[in-house]
Structure formats: structure tokens, C-alpha cells
Amino acid sequence: MRNGLTLWFTGLSGAGKTTLNRAVYERLAQRGLPVESLDGDEVRRYLGRGLGFSKEDRDENIRRIGYVAGLLTKHGVLVLVSAISPYEAVRDEVRESIGEFAEVYVNAPVEVCEQRDVKGLYRKARNGELRGFAGIDDPYEAPQHPEVECRTDLETVEESVEKIIQYLELRLAC
Amino acid sequence: MRNGLTLWFTGLSGAGKTTLNRAVYERLAQRGLPVESLDGDEVRRYLGRGLGFSKEDRDENIRRIGYVAGLLTKHGVLVLVSAISPYEAVRDEVRESIGEFAEVYVNAPVEVCEQRDVKGLYRKARNGELRGFAGIDDPYEAPQHPEVECRTDLETVEESVEKIIQYLELRLAC
Numbered sequence: 001m002r003n004g005l006t007l008w009f010t011g012l013s014g015a016g017k018t019t020l021n022r023a024v025y026e027r028l029a030q031r032g033l034p035v036e037s038l039d040g041d042e043v044r045r046y047l048g049r050g051l052g053f054s055k056e057d058r059d060e061n062i063r064r065i066g067y068v069a070g071l072l073t074k075h076g077v078l079v080l081v082s083a084i085s086p087y088e089a090v091r092d093e094v095r096e097s098i099g100e101f102a103e104v105y106v107n108a109p110v111e112v113c114e115q116r117d118v119k120g121l122y123r124k125a126r127n128g129e130l131r132g133f134a135g136i137d138d139p140y141e142a143p144q145h146p147e148v149e150c151r152t153d154l155e156t157v158e159e160s161v162e163k164i165i166q167y168l169e170l171r172l173a174c
Numbered sequence: 175m176r177n178g179l180t181l182w183f184t185g186l187s188g189a190g191k192t193t194l195n196r197a198v199y200e201r202l203a204q205r206g207l208p209v210e211s212l213d214g215d216e217v218r219r220y221l222g223r224g225l226g227f228s229k230e231d232r233d234e235n236i237r238r239i240g241y242v243a244g245l246l247t248k249h250g251v252l253v254l255v256s257a258i259s260p261y262e263a264v265r266d267e268v269r270e271s272i273g274e275f276a277e278v279y280v281n282a283p284v285e286v287c288e289q290r291d292v293k294g295l296y297r298k299a300r301n302g303e304l305r306g307f308a309g310i311d312d313p314y315e316a317p318q319h320p321e322v323e324c325r326t327d328l329e330t331v332e333e334s335v336e337k338i339i340q341y342l343e344l345r346l347a348c
Contacts, residue, residue, distance in 0.1 A: 034249055046241045049234055050224045060223055067220045068242055075208055077249050 003172050004073035006066075006098050007164070009082045010091060010143060011106030012135045013121050014113035016152035016160070017082040020106060023161045028078055028168075036072055038065055040083030053132050059090045066094035073100050078168075086134040088141040102171065104164060105146035108153040110135040177346050178247035180240075180272050181338070183256045184265060184317060185280030186309045187295050188287035190326040190334070191256040194280060197335045202252055202342075210246055212239055214257030227306050233264045240268035247274050252342075260308040262315040276345065278338060279320035282327040284309040321345075 007024070009017040021037055028035040040061070044051065047064045051057040062085050069079045085091050095101040113135065114122040125133035134140040143149075148167045150160035181198070183191040195211055202209040214235070218225065221238045225231040236259050243253045259265050269275040287309065288296040299307035308314040317323075322341045324334035 036245060036249065047221055047238050064221050068245065071210065071242065071246060072249060075210065075246060075249060075251050 003100075004076045004078065005100045005102060005168070005172065006069040006073045006079045006081060007102050007104055007168070008069075008085070008091065008094070009080065009104045009106050010085045010146075012108065012110055012113045012140055013084055013133070014116045014118050015106040015108045016150070016157070017084075017106045019157060020104070020150060020152075020160055020164065021080045021082045023157055024164050025080055027161065027165055033078055034076060035078045035080065037080045038069060038082070040065060040081070040085070043068065043083075055087065055132075059087060062087075062090045062094060066097060069094075070098040073098055084134050084140070086138065086140040088143070091143070102147035102167065103143050103145075105143045105149045106160075107142070107149055107151050110140075112153045177274075178250045178252065179274045179276065179342075179346065180243045180247045180253045180255060181276050181278055181342070182243075182259070182265065182268070183254065183278045183280050184259045184320075186282065186284055186287045186314055187258055187307070188290045188292050189280040189282045190324070190331070191258075191280045193331060194278070194324060194326075194334055194338065195254045195256045197331055198338050199254055201335065201339055207252055208250060209252045209254065211254045212243060212256070214239060214255070214259070217242065217257075229261065229306075233261060236261075236264045236268060240271060243268075244272040247272055258308050258314070260312065260314040262317070265317070276321035276341070277317050277319075279317045279323040280334075281316070281323055281325050284314075286327045 009021055011017050025035055025037045043065045044061055048061050051061055065081055065083060069081050072079045117123060121130060124130040125136040132138045148164055150163060152160060183195055185191050199209055199211045217239045218235055222235050225235055239255055239257060243255050246253045291297060298304040299310040306312045322338055324337060
């Protein structure tokens with residue numbers, strides 16, 4: 001069996017999870033490595049019909065992503081998951097169940113994320129159109145010991161990607 | 175990329191899907207091939223919280239299994255799915271979305287399945303404790319053109335498994 005691994009990108013909306021995920025995907029695919037990208041919002045479309053945005057439903061969505069990521073990891077795929085995944089307990093649960101797992105903390109201050117507001121969600125959260133938005137009216141529990149931390153307000157995308165690739169090279173000896 | 179394929183075992187409860195699935199799994203694993211078994215009931219535990227047994231919810235469960243099977247297939251895994259999956263339309267939908275897909279019709283007359291009644295479900299369906307049970311008070315739409323058909327009332331397990339393995343050898347040239 002090949003070396004599978006789930007790389008879990010966690011962070012606030014707008015912190016840069018998707019950008020880093022895509023860039024890392026490209027780098028790994030160029031090397032011919034088996035890689036899959038799972039985006040939290042996208043997986044929710046396939047597996048989350050009927051799930052809302054309560055803590056319980058968000059946790060359930062994370063568990064489902066974790067289940068899929070775990071199966072792929074078991075079969076040697078490098079799985080890049082992007083999901084806000086604001087709660088530490090369920091992230092740790094997924095880490096435990098997958099085994100070959102590493103957390104990438106995509107970290108930028110909430111003020112920076114709000115200023116970027118790529119999807120216009122912070123505006124909606126401030127207007128009260130969106131409730132339970134991590135960093136605004138819902139907690140975001142930062143990882144205590146992430147395997148990689150990218151400060152996307154201080155580093156360029158290239159610098160962040162390089163950090164992640166170097167971590168993978170060490171871990172997978174590739 | 176290696177040759178992935180989803181082998182979809184469809185048939186009435188008690189027809190022998192799980193038995194054949196396990197036996198085929200063993201044969202493929204012995205050859206060192208990357209193989210994964212997904213059982214409809216088990217996947218429902220991971221991905222189906224909140225889903226009931228209406229036609230709509232059953233179809234949704236099948237779609238979710240199909241999504242997971244599709245990702246694994248894409249990465250070269252031989253995926254063995256067991257699910258009653260009584261409705262042709264959603265089986266065809268899954269076939270279409272996965273691409274590398276073959277249907278194994280695990281076929282035994284409902285009277286034989288009811289006599290076996292491994293899980294005691296036919297009794298419950300007859301008592302009215304279970305509703306919408308395929309073959310009793312709900313339809314089972316038999317595959318029109320399954321890639322493999324196993325008549326488990328007429329063949330031994332070994333004969334059925336051999337049929338499936340021969341199909342795989344031809345298709346995958348392995």
C-alpha cells in the first residue's frame with residue numbers, strides 16, 4: 001500500500017484555505033502523485049443534504065468529510081481537505097480516525113479575512129443575514145499543535161506552499 | 175493512474191450480496207489488488223444520519239455511496255458496493271457518474287430470500303413492522319443488462335464468485 005495522508009486545511013473563511021489547497025494540489029499532481037482535493041462546501045453538496053449550520057450539523061459534515069478522506073488515505077491518496085472546521089474536538093476525532101493526518105492552520109487575523117471578504121460572507125454575518133459565522137458570532141478554535149502554520153497575512157502564497165511541500169517531503173520522504 | 179472500477183452488487187435482501195462481496199474481496203486482496211468493500215447499511219451509518227427509508231431518502235443514500243465509490247474508483251481502487259438499490263434510475267445515475275462501473279445482479283427469487291431470511295427482515299415486513307421493503311411491499315426493479323448475473327438459488331457461492339472474477343479478469347486484463 002502506498003503512503004496516503006490527509007492534509008487538513010483549517011482556518012477562518014477568507015484565510016486562504018482554497019488558494020493554498022489548489023496550489024499544493026498542482027504541485028503534487030505535477031509530480032505524478034495521487035492527490036485529491038475535497039472542499040468542505042462541495043462535499044456538503046454531495047453528502048450533506050438536510051444538514052444545517054448548527055454546531056451538531058457542522059460537526060456531522062466534518063465527520064463525513066473525514067470518512068471519505070480516510071478511505072482515500074487508506075488507499076494511498078494524498079487528500080487535501082479545506083474546511084473551516086472551527087471546533088477542535090471534531091478535528092481531533094477525525095485525526096484519530098484517519099491516522100495519517102496533518103493539520104495545516106491557515107491563519108490570518110479575522111480583521112484581514114473580513115477585509116478580503118472574497119465571498120461576501122462577512123458582510124452578511126455583520127448584517128445578521130448569516131448566523132453562527134466562525135470568527136464573528138461563533139467561535140473558531142485555533143489548532144494548538146498544527147503540523148504546519150501558514151500566516152497568510154504575512155507570507156506570500158508561494159512561501160506558504162513551500163512550507164507545506166517541505167513538510168510533506170519530510171513526512172513522506174518523497 | 176491505475177484501473178479503478180466499481181462493482182455494484184444489487185439484489186433483494188437475503189439474495190447473497192454481502193456473501194459474494196466478501197468472497198470476491200478476499201480473492202482480489204489475495205492478489206494484492208487495491209480493493210475496498212462498501213456496504214450500504216454501513217455507509218448509511220457514516221453518511222446517512224437523518225435519512226429515512228422513503229424512496230427519496232434511499233435514492234439519496236445510494237447517491238452518497240456512489241460519490242464515495244466514484245472517488246475511490248478514480249484513484250484506482252476496485253470498489254465492491256453491496257446495496258439493495260432497488261431503483262433502476264438511481265443505479266443508472268450512479269453508473270453514469272462513476273464511469274468505470276459494472277453491475278452484478280445477485281438474483282434469487284423472493285421466496286428463496288424470504289425462506290433464508292438471514293436478518294429476520296422478511297418476517298418483520300410480513301408482520302407490518304417494516305414498511306417499504308423491496309420485494310414485499312415495495313418494488314425491486316431488476317437490472318435489464320447487468321454485466322454479471324449470479325443466480326444464487328442455483329449456483330454455489332464458488333460458482334458465482336468465479337463468474338465475477340472471470341468478468342474482472344477480462345475487463346481489467348489482470
